[in-house]
Amino acid sequence: GQQVMQIPQYQHVQEGEDFTTYCNSSTTLSNIQWYKQRPGGHPVFLIQLVKSGEVKKQKRLTFQFGEAKKNSSLHITATQTTDVGTYFCAGFQGGKLIFGQGTELSVKP
Amino acid sequence: DAGITQSPRYKITETGRQVTLMCHQTWSHSYMFWYRQDLGHGLRLIYYSAAADITDKGEVPDGYVVSRSKTENFPLTLESATRSQTSVYFCASSAIIGGLSGYTFGSGTRLTVV
Numbered sequence: 001g002q003q004v005m006q007i008p009q010y011q012h013v014q015e016g017e018d019f020t021t022y023c024n025s026s027t028t029l030s031n032i033q034w035y036k037q038r039p040g041g042h043p044v045f046l047i048q049l050v051k052s053g054e055v056k057k058q059k060r061l062t063f064q065f066g067e068a069k070k071n072s073s074l075h076i077t078a079t080q081t082t083d084v085g086t087y088f089c090a091g092f093q094g095g096k097l098i099f100g101q102g103t104e105l106s107v108k109p
Numbered sequence: 110d111a112g113i114t115q116s117p118r119y120k121i122t123e124t125g126r127q128v129t130l131m132c133h134q135t136w137s138h139s140y141m142f143w144y145r146q147d148l149g150h151g152l153r154l155i156y157y158s159a160a161a162d163i164t165d166k167g168e169v170p171d172g173y174v175v176s177r178s179k180t181e182n183f184p185l186t187l188e189s190a191t192r193s194q195t196s197v198y199f200c201a202s203s204a205i206i207g208g209l210s211g212y213t214f215g216s217g218t219r220l221t222v223v
Binding site (some may be wrong): 006034 | 141142144149150151152153154157159167168199201206209210211212213214215216
């Protein structure tokens, strides 16, 4: 079945540094979604990418969908302590949303 | 998100007991889902439902039972709880699959099986 792999598992940064998490699928994805989960909280939808090569921005967050629609990335510029949490990518297969393992981001002030 | 609620928030049960986790949404979303979250595994889909009386298995359905007699409710039952089912369980809903608003998750139920 489809696997969605996400790296790194953990990332520790100093406040102000940039952060990137990568998502790779074993199969072509129709679309990909990104979620953020704060410590002790629940996943919250951030964005969906549909088109090959698509790039979307939300303030300091930049999301990319690969040309082959098998990989995606989330880049945060100049991290802040409010960015702390776990970031998940998720891809659809057969109507089911399959999540990656997530990247846990910690930010040292 | 007050529109999707899970109960209880915390539950401790003994091995072999039956336990039901509740999920209720007020948006009349067609789709509802149950995920479990464990360290190192992210979120894994247990069961999902496309509408009332329509359910289907996800990635890890063994040991779980679901029903959906009403659109707004999607309870998850562990028929005979095992320690390996200790986890955080999230319910989610969505109006459509692949929609631009994504899935909306409940606050979760932390289940401990002793």
